[in-house]
Amino acid sequence: MKRFDPRLYQIGALTLLLLYGLTALDFDTTWFRAALVIGAAIGAQWVCSRIWNVKFDPRSAAISGLSLALLLRSNSIVFLLAAAGIAISSKFAIRWRGKHIFNPTNIAIVALMIATPRVWVSPGQWGNVAFFGFLITCLGGLVVNRASRSDVTYAFIAAWSAVLIGRSLWFGEPLTIPLHRLENGALLLFTFFMISDPKTTPDSRAGRILFAVLVALGARYVQFKLFHTNGILWSLAACSLLVPIIDVLLPGGRYTWKQGGSSWSVSPQWRWHFVPGLLPRIRSAAFMSQRAMPRFSIARRRWRSSATAIAP
Amino acid sequence: MVADDMAMIKFTALSFFIAANAQAFCGFYVAKGDAKIFNRASQVALVRSGDRTVMTMANDFHGEPKDFAVVIPVPTMITRDQIHIADKALIEHLDAYSAPRLVEYFDPDPCRLPSVAESITVAGRAGMRDEKRDKQLGVTIEARYTVGEYDILILSAAQSDGLETWLRQNGYTIPTGASEVLGSYIKQNMKFFVAKVNLREQAKLGYSYLRPISVAYESPKFMLPVRLGTVNAAGPQELFVYTITRKGRVEATNYRTIKLPSDIDVPLYVKQEFAPFYKALFSEQVRKENMSTLFTEYAWDMNWCDPCAANPLSRQELRTLGVFWVSNDPNSGGAADVFLTRLHVRYDREHFPEDLVFQETGDRQNFQARYVLHHPWTGDNYCDAADSYHASLRERQEKEARNVAELTGWNLDDVRKKITFASSDKKWWQTLWK
Secondary structure (H helix, E strand, O other): OOOOOHHHHHHHHHHHHHHHHHHOOOOOOOHHHHHHHHHHHHHHHHHHHHHHOOOOOHHHHHHHHHHHHHHEEEOOHHHHHHHHHHHHHHHHHOEEOOEEOOOHHHHHHHHHHHHOOOEEEOHHHHOOOOHHHHHHHHHHHHHHHOOOOOHHHHHHHHHHHHHHHHHHHHHOOOOHHHHHHHOOHHHHHHHHHHOOOOOOOOOOHHHHHHHHHHHHHHHHHHHHOOOOOOHHHHHHHHHHOOHHHHHHHOOOOOEEEEOOEEEEOOOHHHHHHHOOOHHHHHHHHHHOOOOOOHHHHHHHHHHHHHHOOOOO | OEOOOOEEEEEOOOOOOOOOOOOOOOOEEEEEOOHHHOOOEEEEEEEEEOOEEEEEEEEOOOOOHHHEEEEEEEOOOOOHHHEEEOOHHHHHHHHHHHOOEEEEEEOOOHHHOOOOOOOOOOOOOOOOOOHHHHHHOOEEEEEEEEEOOEEEEEEEEOOHHHHHHHHHHOOEOOOOOHHHHHHHHHHOOOEEEEEEEOHHHHHHHOOOOOOOEEEEEEOOOOEEOOOHHHOOOOOOEEEEEEEEEOOOOEEEOOOEEEEOOOOEEOOHHHHOOHHHHHHHHHHHHHHHOOOOEEEEEEEEEOOOOOOOOOOOOOHHHHHHHOOOOOOOOOOOOOOOOOEEEEEEEEEOOOOOOOOEEEEEOOOOOOEEOEEEEEEOOOOOOOOHHHHHHHHHHHHHHHHHHHHHHHHHOOOHHHHHHOOOOOOOOOOHHHHOOO
C-alpha cells in the first residue's frame, strides 16, 4: 500500500493557516500577493527544473511559496517575487554533497532582510488566541510524517523552551512570560515546517539534535543579546552552514522524498559510519588524509550519482 | 497607581519610517477623537533610529503635584544632559495630528449628475537618606539631578527587596507585588529612572501642570516596560505610543498589532457625539480581540496629511521631540524621513504578561482611522434620478446605523432613534411649495 506523501499534508496545513491568517487574523497582505508568491515559487521550480534537467515536481515549491506568503511582508511585489526566486534557485544552486544547504524559505527571507529594509517578518501577527488550533494542525504533520525526522522538531522545541523558561527563572519572571513567548504561531510554523525540513537537516539523529540545540542557542543570542527580532530565522540560516560539518562528524543516511511515501534509509555502506567513535572522524576531517578517507570517497561517489537526479 | 499621603508612583513604560500610495481626498475634516477622552491615559513618544532612542513620557495626572512620582526601568545610565523637559504642547500636537478623525461629504444634486449611482470613493487610507543605609539595601544612587520642575534620581540596585525598601523609606508607595517585577529588571542590569516634582522649582517656573520628560539613550532594546504598570489591580491601563522612525511603520513583535477599523460610513449625529463614539468603538474592538492586541490608529509620512486633523509637526517641533536626523535649519530643503505610527493599547497583567517589544518594518503605506459622514442632498429638483436617490437614501442610513452598532456595540434600536431617516416615498409635489 502506498504511503501518504507528507508534503501533501504540509501543503494542506499551510493553506489552512494562510486562509485563517488572511480572513481572521488580518494578515498584512492580500489574497493577490499570497497567490502571486505561491505561483512564482512553482514557476521558479519549473524554470529551474528545465535548467538543471530534472523532473518538475511542484510540491516542495508550493510549500516554500506558502511559507513565504505566511511569513514575508513587503509593500513591493518585486521583493516578494525575488523571495520566491531566491528560495527555489537556492535549492539547485547552493548544494553540498547532493543536499541543498539552506531551507529555501529561510534563506530567501534572511537574504532579503539583509539586502533591503523594505521587507519584514511580523512574528506578532499570529497572536496567541488560536494557538492550540495551530498546534493541533502542526502536530498532525508529525503523525503523517510517521516521526521519520521529527527528532529535530522535538529537540528544537525542548531546547528553545529550556532557553526561554531558564531565562525567566533566572530573572525571577513569572512563567506566563515564557509561555506567552512559546504560544506563537510563527514559532510553530518554524518548528514544524522549517527547521524540520529533512532535506537540509543533518543526516544522523545525533547530528540533528546537535543542530536543533545550536539553532536554539543562536536564536537566544540574536534575541536576548543583540535584541534583534526574528532570532530563530537568523540562527537557522547561520547554523545551516554548519550542517556539512555536522554531516562529516556525525554521518548518517540521506533522506529521500519517496514517491507516495516518506522514509529515510541508512544504506549498508553508510551504516558502518555509526560504529567508529567520533574522535577518528574529527581527525580524518581535520587532516583530510587519503588513508583516513575511504568514507569520504564513498560520499563523493554518492554525490556524483545524485547530481543528475536532484529532487529538491 | 496608588495615591496617598506619600508619593504616587506612576509606573509606565519604557525603553523607533515611508512610500505613500494615497489618492486625492475631497472630504472635509470635522472632528477628531484625541487621547484626552480616555481617563488616565499615558502617552509615550518614542523617536528611534538605529540604537538611538528619545523617549518622551506624558500623562494626564490630575492630583497634587507632591503626590506624583514616576519609576521607569531604563536600559542604560542616564546623565544630566540626556534629560530634557519637553513642552506639553508637543505631545498634544502629536495627538491632534494622529487622532482618529471624522470627515464629511455632501451629496451632490442627483439631477445634475450623469449617474447618481456613483458613490464617492475615498482614498487616503488612509531626598535622600544617608549613603551607608542605601548601600546596605543594595541601592546605589548613580546620579541625582534637578531638571525643570523634577527631582530625578538614577538608581541601580543589587536586589529587588532592597530597592523596594529604599523606595518605601524615601516616600514612594509601591504596590504589592512590585518587588518581583523590579527584580527581573535588576537582573537584566537595567537602571531605574525615578522622578518626582520639586515643588519649589515648580512654583518658580510657574507651570500649573506637569510637563513631559524626555530621555535620550542608546540601546539595542526597542521596548516599553509596561509590567510595573500592571502590578496593582487598578484595572486596565490605557497607553498611546507615538513612534517616529525613518523607514516605516512600527509594530509589536510579541503581540498582534492590527489596524483600527477605518473608512466606515456613520450617521450624521456622530458629529455631535464623536468622542463617545470613538471611546465606545475602541472598547468594543478591545473586547472583540480579547484585549490581546495593539491597535494602529495612524501610520503616516509626517511630511503631509490628508485630511489634516492638525498640521504636521514643524522641523523645530520634531527636533525638540528628539528627531535628531532632521535638520534644525529652516532653509534646509528636501523631505525628511519622518514616519509616525500611533499605537493604542489597553492592557492588564493577564493579557499582557510581558513588556512591549517593537520592530520597525519597511511598511510605508499610509493609514488613518477615519469615519465618514454623508450629508443627504436637500435640494428639490425633480427628476427620475432624484427618485432613485431618495429610495437609496434610507437604505444607506440603515447601513450607517448598523455600522455604528457593530463598531461600538451600541444597541441598534438606540442608534436608529437618533437618526432622522429620509422618507423614501416623498412625491415631488410634497416639497414643491415648501
